[in-house]
Amino acid sequence: MDKNEYTSHIEKVLISEDEIKQAVAKAGKMIDDICDGRPVRLVSILKGAFIFLADLCRAVSVPCEIGFMAASSYYSGTESTGKVDITLDLSQDISKYHVIIVEDIIDTGRTLKDISDMLRKRSPLSLRIITLLDKPSRRTVDIKADYSLFTIPDVFVVGYGLDCGEYYRSLPYIAVYRE
Numbered sequence: 001m002d003k004n005e006y007t008s009h010i011e012k013v014l015i016s017e018d019e020i021k022q023a024v025a026k027a028g029k030m031i032d033d034i035c036d037g038r039p040v041r042l043v044s045i046l047k048g049a050f051i052f053l054a055d056l057c058r059a060v061s062v063p064c065e066i067g068f069m070a071a072s073s074y075y076s077g078t079e080s081t082g083k084v085d086i087t088l089d090l091s092q093d094i095s096k097y098h099v100i101i102v103e104d105i106i107d108t109g110r111t112l113k114d115i116s117d118m119l120r121k122r123s124p125l126s127l128r129i130i131t132l133l134d135k136p137s138r139r140t141v142d143i144k145a146d147y148s149l150f151t152i153p154d155v156f157v158v159g160y161g162l163d164c165g166e167y168y169r170s171l172p173y174i175a176v177y178r179e
């Protein structure tokens with residue numbers, strides 16, 4: 001893909017870099033308030049949440065550990081296959097930790113449902129979910145984030161970690177993707 005083709009798929013900016021920065025700073029303070037000085041383990045779901053996690057962990061001032069899991073549900077274009085594969089599990093024990101799952105987007109909710117069910121069985125002290133984006137109109141399973149930075153309509157979005165065919169993750173804003 002050349003640069004012209006790359007930019008031709010960006011329909012419009014939905015959430016600007018500045019709006020994201022302000023919302024992430026607010027989310028960091030909220031985590032500080034919840035934790036009240038206690039350490040927290042942020043568990044990020046790769047790959048989409050890697051940029052959100054990187055900014056969020058720097059907006060938190062309580063002692064903070066990072067863990068990674070990876071899941072994949074989209075295998076081509078903009079359509080979900082409906083199947084979630086956990087391709088990387090946490091390397092750490094979470095049984096003595098306050099855990100917050102850091103997700104980039106909740107769409108059907110299947111990824112987060114599978115991951116939160118899996119982690120809850122490992123008896124963390126507490127388990128919460130924070131998501132950058134929430135698309136409630138697409139939900140097919142019963143799952144809700146404890147904290148969602150932005151609620152968006154049913155449009156396919158890219159940028160700030162979110163991809164289409166692995167491109168666009170590096171955009172500093174969230175954009176609507178045009179086929």
Ligand code: PRP
Binds near residue numbers: 045071072073
């Ligand atoms: C995307 C996104 C979420 C998930 C949300 O991941 O990052 O993890 O889909 O969809 P759901 O609510 O319908 O389960 P994807 O499978 O595209 O992998 P990626 O994060 O590596 O891009």
